[in-house]
Amino acid sequence: MAKLFLQSLGCNKNLVDSEIMLGCLSMYDLTQEANKADILIVNTCGFIKSAKEESIQAILNLHSIRKKDSLLIVTGCLMQRYKDELIKALPEVDLFTGVGDYEKIDELIINRQNLFSNSTYLQSTNSKRIITGSKYHAFIKISEGCNQNCSFCAIPTFKGRLQSRSIKSITEEVEDLVSKGFKDFSFIAQDSSSFLLDKGEKNGLIKLIKEIEKIKGVLVARILYLYPSTTTKQLIKTIIDSKIFANYFDMPLQHINENMLKIMQRKHSKKHILELLSLMRKAKDSFLRTGFIVGHPGEKESEFNELCEFIANFNFDRISLFAYSKEENTRAFDMVQIPRSTINSRLKRLEKIVENSINKSFENRVGQRVLVICNGQSSEGEFFIGAKELIWDRDIDGEILINESLCGPLQIGEIYECEILEHLDKKLLARAIKKYEN
Template identity: 25%
Template sequence: MTYHFETYGCQMNSAESAALALVCKERGWEEIHEGEMEASGGADLVLLNTCSVRLTAEKRALGRIAHYAGLKKKHKRNFTLVVAGCMAQRLGDKLIEKYPQVDYVMGTRQRSLFPLILEACEKGIKALLDINEEPEFSFSKSHLEEGQFRSFIPIMHGCNNFCSYCVVPYVRGREVSRDPENIIQEIRLVGERGVREITLLGQNVNSYRKESVDFSALLKLAAQEAQKNGIGRIRFLSANPGNFSSRTIEVMAENKIFCRHIHLPVQHGCDNVLKAMNRNYTRKRFLELVSEIRSAMPQVSLSTDILVGFPGETENDFDETLSLMEEVKFLYSYMYHFNPREGTKAFDLPDRIEDEVKKERLYRVINLQKKHTTELLKARIGSTEIVLVEGISRKNADELITRTEKDEMVAVPGNKSMIGSFGSLTLSSLKGNTFRSNEISLNNV
């Protein structure tokens, strides 16, 4: 039996696809990669793991569903089509009404039904699942992607924050934290299999709490286990600035295993807009947090998310975002304009901003961010960095692609045998956002 997955959206979806792929592999199924689909005549099961965060992500997934539905309808291809993830959770049966060729819609809370779908495919029958059934959310045992040196490890799921523009709490449900023993076991497993860098994942990762273990305590436990198992780096995504604790900063500062790079999504620089967004911090509190982080870890770099064109955003409000960006100087930002999502509070807010204005504001934040990124990167030429060798450059077979702890790419001469090792190098030049270095010397973790 063969399977083909297409995964859209965030790292949580990537981790969940990896966990579902492991379920297939454990049953002896083989993966058909994108490039092999035509030549092999397709897979027995196609799963689309979808995202709902933006309208464009849903449109893209709908396009792929239409493509596979067309293969079944017009070309009489016989395979099982599963739509999973956030869009499956949000639209449910409506997807099957629109595309009857979809065999199963498996929402984010129905992943535990996946083995039943596989079993039915193996037997050549259709499983009768109660798709309205929503078993209690449970974490998979492992999210290991074969041959990878970096691994995502989900530690919590869902979100209780209800930011007024966001569909996540509706499609992922309320926060659930994973047992620490389970997380530690997975860290041990991925370390034993050769993973060198882990990213602890959650929609609201620093809200993690399981009985007496909060996020900072979990970081400590994770660091101990990672160090015993050859893992040299820990990251986490996505932290909420509103509950980023001083204890978390202390734990990070005490141990270099935590990458000196934090993604801290601010979204906006103006208090009125932050309030309308239902973010749980003010501009002042965000800036205090940045200065607390920087005084504990002076080498830290920060990245963020910026949302422009929220309903009611005035030109002055928007200027406050620009001034906050000037003040903080983020290394990178994920910038987007407001896109009303049905079912969220912001969908019904008055004073929507015209598309032209939203686009123009987005253009301005992108330009400002580009300027900051280039300035910050240029200033680092000449510095010595520890990098993780991730693979061979697609453009040059004698060149390695490596990554710094600040998530920057560095190209350096080298060979395949170095993949998966840590090394030291000096940043010698910059092309676009990729550094170059003349040589690398390998380190032990």
């Protein structure tokens, strides 16, 4: 059997697309050794400069180690965004395709021809998919594209406008995965809170939540990538009232200063943000994740200071920081740019504040009893069992290291009540108390 190597870069939305390609290529033997593969695929990210550089480097690295007569294929966002330039610049690559033909990857290989559809691929009910990285957790993509016009973001130019899947398509996928043993789900999109707005439905995400709640076997779920202007108090209250969806609120804010929100074309006010955050934070066992951009054109020192003060005083659990990246086909591209040295200086200052905030969130867990789901051997080796708190998303929110069990050997994918004993460098040391019976 021919061997297949696939490298998925960027976000978990890309990962879902990669898993669909794996489903279409199930006739191949999947390998982690790129130098032994007959088919090599790189699913690229084209979001910001650092991601683009990572994608190009990955392509060149694979070419340097691949065996003779193997086939190197490049797909994904970077390829869609810079199609003409990359086809000329990368003679090392055998085949190219963009973001519209993930389900046709087998045809591309058979025909040995580049493939670029005019529309972005939208997952259907019949889409094949092989979940990677977990036997109990899956990401569920609910829509593609984005109708927002943020000044710094080029995603709509290569992903297109919002296209929502039907609720029926999503629930059927979840039901199928539950039948295969999956019980933990993260629902994702470029802008999850706009789900079904393209179909004229204002409360699409609320309707989806209520339908997912009806599926027996879903233990826990969470929504990723809420957008402030399309997130309502009613939506937040629906999540809080849900017995399935965790009080996990992931809403990238990008800034808090009123003027900067206008410059960034974020379509909402600081007051609206604070009202939503207050509602989220008051929810029982709530977990708040966000992200901010540092050094966007027009950001004055006083506005940056306001951002620093806000982050220092509001108790976020996890925060991602991004240095502003000048991207073609964005409104901010032609604005007066802030010197890179100033951006780097601001970033270092804010990183210290974020570090304190995240450490505080971890420290607050010490002494508490929490539900965790067992992942198996930890990142620290065989002396610990690795786990994540049940409310957390997969991989990004931290790791719980279990070094003692009062309930016998721990099983992968099972839920346990643990006592958190200590905080160790963004990891929590814990003792398993008892197995959770749902």
